[in-house]
Amino acid sequence: xxxxxxxxxxxxxxxxxCTHDHLHGIRQSGRTRRSGxxxxxxxxxxxxxxxxxxxxxxxxxxxxxxxxxxxxFAVACLLSSVYGFLSGAWPFGGVEAIxxxxxxxxxxxxxxxx
Numbered sequence: 529x530x531x532x533x534x535x536x537x538x539x540x541x542x543x544x545x546c547t548h549d550h551l552h553g554i555r556q557s558g559r560t561r562r563s564g565x566x567x568x569x570x571x572x573x574x575x576x577x578x579x580x581x582x583x584x585x586x587x588x589x590x591x592x593x594x595x596x597x598x599x600x601f602a603v604a605c606l607l608s609s610v611y612g613f614l615s616g617a618w619p620f621g622g623v624e625a626i627x628x629x630x631x632x633x634x635x636x637x638x639x640x641x642x
Contacts, residue, residue, distance in 0.1 A: 573611070580610075580611050584605060602629075602635060605625070609621045
């Protein structure tokens with residue numbers, strides 16, 4: 529296919545794909561960031577995830593002590609679900625949302641953890 533028959537958009541996209549910045553970095557808000565270094569937002573999401581999952585595990589381990597810890601576990605699962613969706617792990621986010629619903633139902637029924 530002769531070069532002149534390509535649309536200007538295709539030519540521009542091809543030119544961008546072949547540039548050094550595109551091959552070695554990720555364009556974000558006008559700046560190029562190396563793909564290997566996490567940004568501040570990614571680090572904040574990771575710290576949030578560590579805190580939330582730790583909280584969830586602690587609440588799970590305390591469920592037998594008091595009925596209210598089941599509700600706290602449900603909240604922690606919901607927060608973990610948010611983390612899953614923010615981090616791009618949507619299957620994790622979906623499963624945690626389901627666990628949150630299960631925990632709320634268990635709290636409402638008054639059934640203690642076994």
